[in-house]
Amino acid sequence: NNPMDKFFAEVDKAVPASIDLLRAAVSIPSISADPANRPDVVRMAGFLAEQLENLGCSTVEQRALGKQPDKPDLDLPPIVLAQYGEDEGKKTILVYGHYDVQPALKDDGWNTDPFTLTIDEETGRMYGRGSTDDKGPVLGWICALQAYKKAGIEVPVNIKFCLEGMEEYGSEGLDDLIREEKDKFFNGVDAVCISDNYWLGTTKPCLTYGLRGVSYFNITIAGPAADLHSGVFGGTVHEPLTDLSHIFASLVLPNGTITIPGIMDQVAPLTDSERSLYQNLTFSMHELESALGSQTQICEGVEETLMRRWRYPSLSLHGIEGAFSASGAKTVIPAKVQGKFSIRTVPDMEPDHLTSLVKNHVNAVFEGLGSKNTCSVTCLHEGRPWVASPDHWNYRAASTAVQSVFGVSPDLTREGGSIPVTLTFEQELGVNVLLLPMGRNDDGAHSVNEKLDRGNYVEGIKLLGAYLWEVARVET
Amino acid sequence: NNPMDKFFAEVDKAVPASIDLLRAAVSIPSISADPANRPDVVRMAGFLAEQLENLGCSTVEQRALGKQPDKPDLDLPPIVLAQYGEDEGKKTILVYGHYDVQPALKDDGWNTDPFTLTIDEETGRMYGRGSTDDKGPVLGWICALQAYKKAGIEVPVNIKFCLEGMEEYGSEGLDDLIREEKDKFFNGVDAVCISDNYWLGTTKPCLTYGLRGVSYFNITIAGPAADLHSGVFGGTVHEPLTDLSHIFASLVLPNGTITIPGIMDQVAPLTDSERSLYQNLTFSMHELESALGSQTQICEGVEETLMRRWRYPSLSLHGIEGAFSASGAKTVIPAKVQGKFSIRTVPDMEPDHLTSLVKNHVNAVFEGLGSKNTCSVTCLHEGRPWVASPDHWNYRAASTAVQSVFGVSPDLTREGGSIPVTLTFEQELGVNVLLLPMGRNDDGAHSVNEKLDRGNYVEGIKLLGAYLWEVARVET
Ligand SMILES: [Zn+2]
Ligand SMILES: [Zn+2]
Ligand SMILES: [Zn+2]
Ligand SMILES: [Zn+2]
Secondary structure, three states, rough: HHHHHHHHHHHHHHHHHHHHHHHHHHHHOOEEEHHHHHHHHHHHHHHHHHHHHHHHHOEEEEEEEEEEOOEEEEEOOOOEEEEEEHHHOOOOOEEEEEOOOOOHHEEEOOOOOOOOOOOEOOOOOEEEOOOOHHHHHHHHHHHHHHHHHHHHOOOOOOEEEEEEOOOHHOOOOOHHHHHHHHOOOOOOOOEEEEEEOEOOOOOEEEEEEEOOOOEEEEEEEOOOOOOEEHHOOOOEEEEHHHHHHHHHOOOOOOOOOEOOOOOHHEEEOOHHHHOOOOOOOOOOOHEEEEEHHOOOOOOOOHHHHHHHOOOOOEEEEEEOOOOOOOOOOOOOEEEEEEEEEEEOOOOOOOOOOOHHHHHHHHHHHHHHHOOEEEEEEEEEEEEEOOOOOOHHHHHHHHHHHHHHHHHOOOOOEEEEEOOHHHHHHHHHHEEEEEEOOOOOOOOOOOOOEEEEEEEHHHHHHHHHHHHHHHOOOOOO | OHHHHHHHHHHHHHHHHHHHHHHHOOOOOEEEOHHHHHHHHHHHHHHHHHHHHHOOOOOOEEOOOOEOOOOEEEEOEEEEEEEEOOOOOEEEEEEEEEOOOOOOHHHHHHOOOOOOOOEEEOOEEEEOOHHHHHHHHHHHHHHHHHHHHHHHHOOOOOOEEEEEEEEEHHOHHHHHHHHHOOOOOOOOEEEEEEEEOOOOOOOOOEEEEEEEEEEEEEEEEEOOOOOEEEHHOOOOEEOOHHHHHHHHHHHHHOOEEHHHHHHHHHHOOOOOOHHHHHOOOEEEEHHHHHHHHOOOOOOOHHHOOOHHOOOOOOEEEEEEEEEEEOOOEEEEOOOEEEEEEEEEEEOOOHHHHHHHHHHHHHHHHHHHHHHEEEEEEEEEEEEEOOOOOOOOHHHHHHHHHHHHOOOOOOOOEEEOOOOOOOHHHEEEEEEEEOOOEEEEOOOOOOOOOEEEEHHHHHHHHHHHHHHHHHOOOOOO
């Protein structure tokens, strides 16, 4: 008789309550990128702090972080720090998650209101901004501990929670707090577990041991003092958007090749043994196509596709601030445009070096344009790539937990996205970090119609609980 | 004793009322490009119809135009048709104007609410969307007729008004109406006067005898079904915005050179006699710089600059719909982007031929990109260029009116902007069309902080009244 069976049964019984909890969280538009939503981000922190207090955490703190560096009048949202259990005979797991979300407007193309959790009963898909990134997983930990309680099973590890509200906007203030609390709140942590990524496909769980980093850039081209009428001024004035378009086209080719000189020289060469890791993964190009909703993939093969996602850099153009972006046909010459793009980074790329390669390239291209406008490049935020060892006990415990909940061995994967804190925890605390995803690769994080499947939520709660159980038992 | 002196005195006495009228008109956000504002556009038509009725027009009609072609559920705003005077012994002048405005949001960079007329008492500048384009001039006609009435002077010409509400969105429905009413409402028109452009500089009135046309294009690049997370998909999928950036860069150089093959071959060659027209114009590069608020002009000389504005085509990139356009740092791969640009056209360019040159070029460039996305190009609207004869009695009457109000001879100019109806009136009614501007070249039409100087409004009202006076007297 496995005590976990009782735990699993309690999770199943609590499904309506767990979904209600997620619904309440999704209804708070905690968008960190938009200063207008800052009160909602703060409200979301309070919501989580209350949940953690109700669980019986011994300390729950909403740690203030001061002002936002790029907006000196704006308070950063707090980091929620909480401790569950203080038994010196138990291992201590640090759980990190984030309670802020990406921007979302119904008009972006959502089928439902992004901040109303909407369940499609046929498919079990639960739509809402933050459902999978990262409110579902964060609440998953809370629901798991609630189920332990209801099952009358003592949680066999201590847990420290660190939940931040600026992950989608550069994790401002987080690294400083980790360094500051390294020997205080974070003292005694044996390993870290983060549930903030996705299964490789849509059917099989995975453990993730690597992440790309990201450096986000802004190119500002400015000329006239105000927007101009293209009839009156077209042909007589250097237009900032023309300059920017030429710079954009100089960064990346349609086949994904980055054309900024020097970047590919920084990428660690592919070894034969690394190549062999790509041969037994539960992934099909069909799953990619279905996630894309199109057949616009660059490569035809799984291996090459996953290498491009995991171990090669990529450059994405995101958009332009200041140009005409609405529907209709406005004949404006925008006076000042800000081009946004980011580069996903991999070992052995160095952010500072990357930034200087980008600046040198953009400045050289702009110089060559012969424009009288001004051009400046800034790196808005950066996070290094990370790779961990999947042989660590933390990974083995998670692997056993996957086996007990899903009846399969997890894929061992890397991710194309970035969770910069992963590297900070590893470096500052000197412990292993595990990424244990809850959602699927087609969840649409950062996109319209973001969703979390009900099955992934419920089995994910079981997985998080089983992981804690196995952590207490695994050979170290 | 010039009867016009009494008229001028009445205009001066009525300044507060004239400004109140403009304030009321500016407060109606009659943005034709945004379907959400359609009721405001309709409300603006009603506002003008009421004014025209109060003036004593014999017929005032708000002519329905059916549905908007690209939005089959949306009614077009009406065209206001009104007749003032029906004396067969008098000439009949057709007055055209438009009561719709460009989009405007405070957040675009306006110093004041765009829909609240705000007067800077020191400079006399009256800020507000539509103040100069084209509500000020339209109300100018109404104020001029009111002043005639108060002065007890009989208006020496008949006037037919044709005021439309879709000028800023392709003048949908107008050409059809003109053709339909050619021998009905427009029967008997001797000449047309349009006040919807600007002085060449900021100090001297002008009469305008030429306009560039405009063809507005939309390039749609679509790939994935929904926006994607750049971490998960970056490097593995053809990104629509990358494709679009390469196409944008293939259209125009930073020095204004259009790089679509074949376009410059269509431009009428510059003759020596035409060149001589550019040598005595009241315009300085300083005025251009001050209108730009920067020193980002492409040419250093007045002649070359004005030729580029008036008699050469230009291509302006306006922006992108569907990409990330807000502040902040969203790491999205936009699923579908629509690039907007327009080409200002001159004799002897043919719109259909231009569209096919544009489509061929864009399709060829896209083909060369090797992208799996889809690309389509459409021409959203087009208007031909126009040139008239400034020796016509209509221009001579206006020239005398300028002399009597401002004490100077007007510059004879062309314009870089497009007023497609000009050509339609000329062609359909077979009469001379005069452009008689009220505002200055630094008014910022279509831009943030659009303004009309109080002096231009007041003297403009006098000019419109004096023009009617001279039309009745000029040798034909
Ligand atoms: Zn996340
Ligand atoms: Zn995220
Ligand atoms: Zn206009
Ligand atoms: Zn306009």
